Amino acid sequence: xxxxxxxxxVTHADEGSAVLxxxxxxxxxxxxxxxxxxxxxxxxxxxxxxxxxxxxxEVVEVEERRAVELVDTDLSPTTQAMEIAAxxxxxxxxxxxxxxxxxxxxxxxxxxxxxDAAADxxxxxxxxxxxxxxxxxxxxxxxxxxxxxVNVRYxxx
Numbered sequence: 005x006x007x008x009x010x011x012x013x014v015t016h017a018d019e020g021s022a023v024l025x026x027x028x029x030x031x032x033x034x035x036x037x038x039x040x041x042x043x044x045x046x047x048x049x050x051x052x053x054x055x056x057x058x059x060x061x062e063v064v065e066v067e068e069r070r071a072v073e074l075v076d077t078d079l080s081p082t083t084q085a086m087e088i089a090a091x092x093x094x095x096x097x098x099x100x101x102x103x104x105x106x107x108x109x110x111x112x113x114x115x116x117x118x119x120d121a122a123a124d125x126x127x128x129x130x131x132x133x134x135x136x137x138x139x140x141x142x143x144x145x146x147x148x149x150x151x152x153x154v155n156v157r158y159x160x161x
Contacts, residue, residue, distance in 0.1 A: 086148070
């Protein structure tokens with residue numbers, strides 16, 4: 005095997021090892037040691053398998069290391085999000101490019117499930133993987149319990 009360069013989410017870290025998931029293809033790489041990372045870190049890095057068996061990996065170089073802040077905000081969904089939600093059925097998700105960088109997701113849910121849906125988004129590893137792919141450093145979740153709208157904003161800064 006050869007070196008692999010990409011964006012990785014640290015899904016597990018302890019003092020002796022770490023597990024990195026490539027956010028472009030979902031492939032999981034177990035590190036032979038912990039390269040000074042913590043769970044939920046995002047790395048732009050190059051890794052390579054360690055000989056002789058090449059089942060564990062090592063970090064060759066880290067170009068960038070960042071954390072993704074997950075924020076459950078008390079703010080209401082944006083006007084744009086509310087307009088999108090008004091046009092979609094319960095259970096649908098609309099993804100929209102954000103002006104500038106980032107992405108906005110609008111989820112329509114039953115009003116009584118709004119808080120649970122917002123909590124699920126914050127607890128989902130997929131949210132962190134998407135943020136890593138998009139280059140986001142902050143994920144902001146806004147909800148409107150009366151309308152059943154969850155607005156997820158992937159923000160670059």
